[in-house]
Amino acid sequence: MVTIIVATTTDPASINPATALLAMPGWLPGPSLLQDIKSFTNRNVRLLQHHKGIVEEDDLDLRWEQATGEVVDEVIFFSKHTAVSNRPALTVHPIGVPHLREGDVPPQGGRPGWAAPPDPRIGPWLRHLKQIAQSHNLVPEFEITLEGTHHGPVTTKPTMFLEIGSTAEYWKREDAAQIIALLVWEGLGLGGSEAVGTWGRENDKNKVLLGIGGGHYAPRHMDIVLKEGVWVGHLLSGYSLPMEDPTQSKANENTDSIGGTWKESIKAAYDATKLAFPGGEILAHLDHKSFKSWQRNAITAFLGEQNIKIGKPNDFV
Numbered sequence: 001m002v003t004i005i006v007a008t009t010t011d012p013a014s015i016n017p018a019t020a021l022l023a024m025p026g027w028l029p030g031p032s033l034l035q036d037i038k039s040f041t042n043r044n045v046r047l048l049q050h051h052k053g054i055v056e057e058d059d060l061d062l063r064w065e066q067a068t069g070e071v072v073d074e075v076i077f078f079s080k081h082t083a084v085s086n087r088p089a090l091t092v093h094p095i096g097v098p099h100l101r102e103g104d105v106p107p108q109g110g111r112p113g114w115a116a117p118p119d120p121r122i123g124p125w126l127r128h129l130k131q132i133a134q135s136h137n138l139v140p141e142f143e144i145t146l147e148g149t150h151h152g153p154v155t156t157k158p159t160m161f162l163e164i165g166s167t168a169e170y171w172k173r174e175d176a177a178q179i180i181a182l183l184v185w186e187g188l189g190l191g192g193s194e195a196v197g198t199w200g201r202e203n204d205k206n207k208v209l210l211g212i213g214g215g216h217y218a219p220r221h222m223d224i225v226l227k228e229g230v231w232v233g234h235l236l237s238g239y240s241l242p243m244e245d246p247t248q249s250k251a252n253e254n255t256d257s258i259g260g261t262w263k264e265s266i267k268a269a270y271d272a273t274k275l276a277f278p279g280g281e282i283l284a285h286l287d288h289k290s291f292k293s294w295q296r297n298a299i300t301a302f303l304g305e306q307n308i309k310i311g312k313p314n315d316f317v
Contacts, residue, residue: 001073003188004064004157005047008054013080013164016177017184018047024185033067034060045188046070054079055109058154074119074158078180081147081165089165090133090176092126093147094118094233095155098268099240099261109152113261115234115268117276119160121187122146123209123225123232124197129162129183130226136179142170146218146225148211148237149269158276199231204279207316210270210308211235212299214287221285227317233273233282240265243295255302258294263302270308283311 007018022040030039030046037057040047046064050057054077061072081091096115097106104112130144147163162183164176189195208231211221218235225232244259255263266284273282284303288296303310 001044002070003045004061004072004075005045005078005184006054006057006060006075007047007049007078009049009051011054011080011171012168013171013177014054014078015049016172016174017078017162017164017180018049020174020177020181021184022047024181024190026190031068034063042190045190053109055152058109058152059156060153061155061157072157074121075155076119076184077159077161079161079163080171081163083166086167087143087165088141088170088176089143089145089163090129090138090179091145091147091161091163091165092122092129093161093163094122094149094235095151095159095161096149096234096268096272097151098149098234098236099242099265101261106152108150109154111152111154113264113268114154115149115272116155116159117157117272118149118233119158120199120231120276121197122160123230125160125183125187126225127228128187128196129179132182132186133179136175138175138179142176146222146232146235148214148216148218148235149240150216150237199277199280201279203231203277206231206277206280207311208233208273208277208280208282209311209316210273210282210284212266212284212286213238213241213290215290218287220287220289224285224313224316230316231277231280233276234269236265236269238290241299243298245294255298255305258298262299266299266302266308267306270306281309283309283315285311285313285316
């Protein structure tokens, strides 16, 4: 089983962490089995470098398996982050566009209705990233945060993005690149220490947070995920839950009468999270204040129909 790390030479927030990671001990050139993609190997880790946009190379996990015969366990992407606020940030998030309909064109890669299994390391690595950034004095200048599930590229194996934001000035910051490289080095146990956030049989029946609602940076969900021992799957922000108000009176809360792709989005995110955490108990965590009452009632009813339990903050710790 191998971990694939993906970087692109077109993005300083992607190639700089890759370069910093490759400067650490143990790396060897790997096979150039995929067209125009260099590879490097270190223990059970494969770092791939390509020259396209980070969301443009689909199915790198399956293509690597077909080319090498190695089984891919997870995929980790390095990327820049953009934000209206321009605030410096280091972010971690799962990927997918589960709310898009067939025929829609995803603005940043992916496939309509698809959500990659979220890498189980997302929660533990967010906490570890915060510790490393604090110890290197990047906090409070940089915000350490989750992001909601969004964009591509298409993958099949558990996946996460690690991003540096939010402007060209910060994308090029060598100290931020070093922090991301160190997170991966320590997180995957490449230095010989125990890897961080490995999901295994000992985690059987652990609870996993499926975030529903709220803004892009998932503040209510993040309050829980920052607590030690919490596992997190997909995070569906409000924009990933399109809901059409069925009536002016809002009295009819039958889930069938509420249009939009919100149900498909929840189902895809739940199924992908369940796949990523075998044996885990997936609990939906709702950002109640982000919904109108008719939305909250409809989502709660749909979760009941799907036998998806709802968790409160204390259920996860």
